[in-house]
Amino acid sequence: MNSSTGTVDFKVGDETYQTWYNIVGDLKSGKRPLVTLHGGPGMSHTYMISHTEIYALYGIPVIFYDQLGNGKSTHLRDKPSEFWTPELFMDELDNLLVQLGIERDFDLLGHSWGGMLAADYVAQRQPPGVRRLVISSSPPSEQLWVESMRGYLEGFPPDFKEMVLKHERDGNFSSPEYQAAIQVFLNKHTCQTIPWPEELVASFASVEEDPTVANAMSGSAQFHSTGSLRTWSVIDRLHRISCPTLVTNGPEEGAQDYVVAPFIEKIPKVKWVRFAKSHIAFFEDREYYFKAIGDFLRVD
16 A cells, blocks of 8 residues: 655654655555544554555545654653644644645544544634534534433442542542443444454553643543633634535434534534444444545535
């Protein structure tokens, strides 16, 4: 498969960092490329790599990259929490598009946090080159996401719920009991493909290796948002997304139906596809997922 990797310089103030990228396919093929934004915040692109299927099936070039502070891009463990903002990652995306020469014609797909970033980027920056937007299993506000996840926790036995919340109140995130409980929860509401694919395990491990971005933006807790995103919302800007947009979700994930409803109600040109399981349909419902994405991207 035609694949190339590299880095581009990304300047922030007086400092220059590197954004690592992987291009699958040929940007000179005449087909509009798809840029993918991984989740987290704080994960790597690794779990998204199955989106090479978009190239294999449809010949559409696919671009992966690790957001600053993650994966193979520059890590900045000493930066204060206020450094890590959605605007920083929008600037990084703008820079990558220009450096790769695709800023005038591209599609954008974001999963989870990546979809939050993609929606905010298109709503705020209104890039003239974006043709189609895919928001995959993402909430339009952090508050809705936390509310949804807490609701799922209520469905577990009371002693399980209280144990988890006590560990979070006490900050015992490294407790084996807490970590085992969170894995049980995630197996139900994040990825129901058991055992988890190795790419997903690797991306979760990348957060453990360097939790700087995750801690700054989300915090360490699963059921309390303590980071800078805790007040984030794109709801009041959704009407500014003018390009055709595909919203996808599943019935047993954080981005359940009522959570994604503002996307459906407020984005003018929107299509909604609902998959069968939880948060990562490209593992849980692979064939249908990539058909839905391909069908959407190939409409003229």
